[in-house]
Amino acid sequence: xTTLDDRDAAPGVARxxxxxxxxxxxxxxxxxxxxxxxxxCGDACSQPVPNTSENPYFRDVVDAAxxxxxxxxxxxxxxxAIVIGSxxxxxxxxxxxxxxxxxxxxxxxxxxPASTDAFTVxxxxxxRPLVRWGDPLFSTRDAFDPATVTPEQAARxxxxxxxxxxxxxxxxxxxxxxxxxxxxxxxxxxxPPATTPAEVERQRRVGMAAHGMSVVAVQRSRSGExxxxxxxxxxxxxxxxxxxxxxxxxxxxxxxxxxxxxxAGTTPVGTLNNCAGGTTPWGTVLSGEExxxxxxxxxxxxxxxxRYGLADRATTRGWELVEPRFDARTPGYENxxxxxxxxxEVDPQDPTSTPVKHTALGRFKHEGANVVVGRTGHVVAYMxxxxxFDYVYKFVSKExxxxxxxxxxxxxxxxxxxxxxxxxxxxxxPAAELDGTGTLPSDGQFDGSGExxxxxxxxxxxxPGFTTDQVLVHTRLAADAVGAxxxxxxxxxxxxxxxxxxxxxxxxxxxxxxxxxxxxxEPNPRVQNRFGHVVEITEHRNDATSTRFGWSILxxxxxxxxxxxxxxxxxxxxxxxxxxxxxxxxxxxxxxxWISTDGQPGTIGYxxxxxxxxxxxxxxxxxxxxxxxxxxxxxxxxxxRDRQDMVYVAVQHPGEDGAWGAQxxxxxxxxxxxxxxxxxxxxxxxxxxQVWKD
Numbered sequence: 153x154t155t156l157d158d159r160d161a162a163p164g165v166a167r168x169x170x171x172x173x174x175x176x177x178x179x180x181x182x183x184x185x186x187x188x189x190x191x192x193c194g195d196a197c198s199q200p201v202p203n204t205s206e207n208p209y210f211r212d213v214v215d216a217a218x219x220x221x222x223x224x225x226x227x228x229x230x231x232x233a234i235v236i237g238s239x240x241x242x243x244x245x246x247x248x249x250x251x252x253x254x255x256x257x258x259x260x261x262x263x264x265p266a267s268t269d270a271f272t273v274x275x276x277x278x279x280r281p282l283v284r285w286g287d288p289l290f291s292t293r294d295a296f297d298p299a300t301v302t303p304e305q306a307a308r309x310x311x312x313x314x315x316x317x318x319x320x321x322x323x324x325x326x327x328x329x330x331x332x333x334x335x336x337x338x339x340x341x342x343x344p345p346a347t348t349p350a351e352v353e354r355q356r357r358v359g360m361a362a363h364g365m366s367v368v369a370v371q372r373s374r375s376g377e378x379x380x381x382x383x384x385x386x387x388x389x390x391x392x393x394x395x396x397x398x399x400x401x402x403x404x405x406x407x408x409x410x411x412x413x414x415x416a417g418t419t420p421v422g423t424l425n426n427c428a429g430g431t432t433p434w435g436t437v438l439s440g441e442e443x444x445x446x447x448x449x450x451x452x453x454x455x456x457x458x459r460y461g462l463a464d465r466a467t468t469r470g471w472e473l474v475e476p477r478f479d480a481r482t483p484g485y486e487n488x489x490x491x492x493x494x495x496x497e498v499d500p501q502d503p504t505s506t507p508v509k510h511t512a513l514g515r516f517k518h519e520g521a522n523v524v525v526g527r528t529g530h531v532v533a534y535m536x537x538x539x540x541f542d543y544v545y546k547f548v549s550k551e552x553x554x555x556x557x558x559x560x561x562x563x564x565x566x567x568x569x570x571x572x573x574x575x576x577x578x579x580x581x582p583a584a585e586l587d588g589t590g591t592l593p594s595d596g597q598f599d600g601s602g603e604x605x606x607x608x609x610x611x612x613x614x615x616p617g618f619t620t621d622q623v624l625v626h627t628r629l630a631a632d633a634v635g636a637x638x639x640x641x642x643x644x645x646x647x648x649x650x651x652x653x654x655x656x657x658x659x660x661x662x663x664x665x666x667x668x669x670x671x672x673x674e675p676n677p678r679v680q681n682r683f684g685h686v687v688e689i690t691e692h693r694n695d696a697t698s699t700r701f702g703w704s705i706l707x708x709x710x711x712x713x714x715x716x717x718x719x720x721x722x723x724x725x726x727x728x729x730x731x732x733x734x735x736x737x738x739x740x741x742x743x744x745x746w747i748s749t750d751g752q753p754g755t756i757g758y759x760x761x762x763x764x765x766x767x768x769x770x771x772x773x774x775x776x777x778x779x780x781x782x783x784x785x786x787x788x789x790x791x792x793r794d795r796q797d798m799v800y801v802a803v804q805h806p807g808e809d810g811a812w813g814a815q816x817x818x819x820x821x822x823x824x825x826x827x828x829x830x831x832x833x834x835x836x837x838x839x840x841x842q843v844w845k846d
Contacts, residue, residue, distance in 0.1 A: 194446025205632035255794035266753035306361035316429035317789030325375030333426035393422035403511035406621035412484025428520030434563035440518030444492035514627035526696035536642035573604035579674025588672035588679035590717035599704035650743025721773025729777035748787035797845035807836035
């Protein structure tokens with residue numbers, strides 16, 4: 153953020169450039185822009201890896217409760233709607249090199265060079281933004297003007313850097329609600345450089361208001377047509393860092409959550425760094441608080457601080473200079489960081505409802521949470537901790553889901569009580585065959601079995617030496633203690649509604665195999681993993697509540713033309729679209745996997761995009777690029793409504809490496825640099841984009 157503040161400047165000094173020091177500059181090969189590293193995750197990769205636990209290497213975990221053969225056999229007996237066993241990774245020769253069969257037919261687009269400032273879709277499709285940063289939600293009087301916006305206006309406008317997206321359609325499909333996360337801000341692009349301390353504080357407070365979530369009413373003439381959003385609709389809502397929340401679950405009221413402002417430890421204020429999410433069967437939306445640590449200054453001396461990346465240093469945004477709660481060294485606010493890093497649940501149908509933070513789901517850098525109703529009626533939430541060498545989790549509710557609108561209030565309480573687990577994977581290949589290059593072992597697959605290790609069962613800690621609230625507030629430390637498997641930045645973890653299988657997007661981990669760091673393991677088979685991979689899980693007997701599972705790697709990503717040892721579920725690599733750094737996943741109505749990416753410009757030299765991957769039959773593993781986002785942006789929050797021939801994505805941080813006077817993207821308005829006319833601006837505006845068949 154700006155350098156003009158109490159730390160380094162006095163009133164009246166000349167304009168100062170923003171972000172004068174980027175710790176990741178020169179070190180982002182295989183990751184992303186150093187500006188994105190600085191703002192999105194607080195230069196996490198320039199800091200020591202938080203997970204310094206001595207968990208055993210993957211091949212050394214020999215005490216798994218079930219062999220791979222037994223897991224897969226059990227799944228077969230269950231009569232799941234999916235094929236399992238040795239054929240999981242086998243693909244027959246391709247029948248075609250496009251996706252023109254069935255719904256959303258398209259021919260894969262060519263990958264777009266990273267310098268391309270365009271939103272690219274297949275032939276026969278059109279696109280336009282549905283809502284952009286700064287669009288007014290409550291009154292047209294709050295018109296977009298980035299040079300003069302106030303904190304109060306920002307809290308009434310669509311926020312910055314959108315991530316999770318869903319469109320909750322009403323019956324008939326002509327009205328609905330758009331729900332969106334706002335992960336972080338880039339004041340370099342949003343404002344002209346500040347000249348006074350008062351301007352600095354205004355920009356900081358505007359940035360605070362531009363975090364959080366938006367709920368926006370939308371309408372259209374008929375199903376399958378593009379939407380327009382409604383200014384002033386009753387359901388419209390902004391949730392920011394100042395919105396009151398309520399804690400639920402076993403840790404609510406814990407001494408670890410109490411502050412001078414909330415001595416009961418039950419009413420946290422605000423949500424921030426909201427990344428991916430999920431929509432529940434009862435129509436609420438979940439949001440994951442991810443890189444919360446970068447917003448707080450702490451003593452940095454405790455094991456918990458170190459494990460969560462909290463430290464005694466000035467923060468990037470300087471919010472601790474605006475509100476004392478962001479400086480946990482301040483007496484009474486020592487626990488404020490503990491009040492962030494949770495799964496948030498919001499009821500978009502009721503703009504007066506109090507959003508909640510679910511302590512039963514644990515605290516870590518949540519990418520998101522995705523819920524499925526298991527065969528027993530219990531609901532299961534799958535979650536990833538987006539950090540190098542961190543873990544995959546699931547939560548199983550204590551109570552059962554009840555069908556029908558009259559049971560909605562009951563269902564809204566399902567995530568407040570239950571059991572929390574962390575994953576341990578076991579491979580079936582000899583250690584000598586895991587050489588770190590990504591070369592397939594002799595059986596032709598990276599695969600094996602696994603178990604869900606209990607951390608809390610029905611509200612009772614199962615981790616020796618940890619109380620229940622300690623497990624839930626310091627979940628990473630508890631997972632370390634039980635020997636969970638270290639993964640390569642597990643981000644989105646999502647069940648396929650057509651098959652029940654679970655897909656884990658492991659974005660990348662260039663530290664794997666570095667000095668003193670864990671080397672290749674069968675679920676993470678490449679050292680210096682720049683390109684990422686996707687893991688496929690089959691729960692035992694296809695039961696989401698099971699504590700055992702089988703797994704295999706679906707994709708080992710990269711550009712087959714330049715990357716050795718890519719793998720696409722057996723599909724011929726020369727026939728796929730190059731793909732790197734999988735981030736979010738989604739599914740269409742027939743169970744095809746769709747993957748959005750975050751990091752392709754720095755790894756394979758192409759703009760990030762959205763990709764379709766069939767999971768069955770002759771086309772299994774056939775990666776095909778559907779769209780590309782503009783220069784500097786990542787693709788987030790994909791929603792695929794193939795029955796309507798529509799797709800939605802969030803375009804986050806377009807033109808990230810630019811500055812107010814030297815913008816590098818002009819998406820989505822594409823008008824003259826610096827101009828502002830009729831709500832269109834000559835600079836980048838993070839937006840939700842809708843794509844439809846022409």
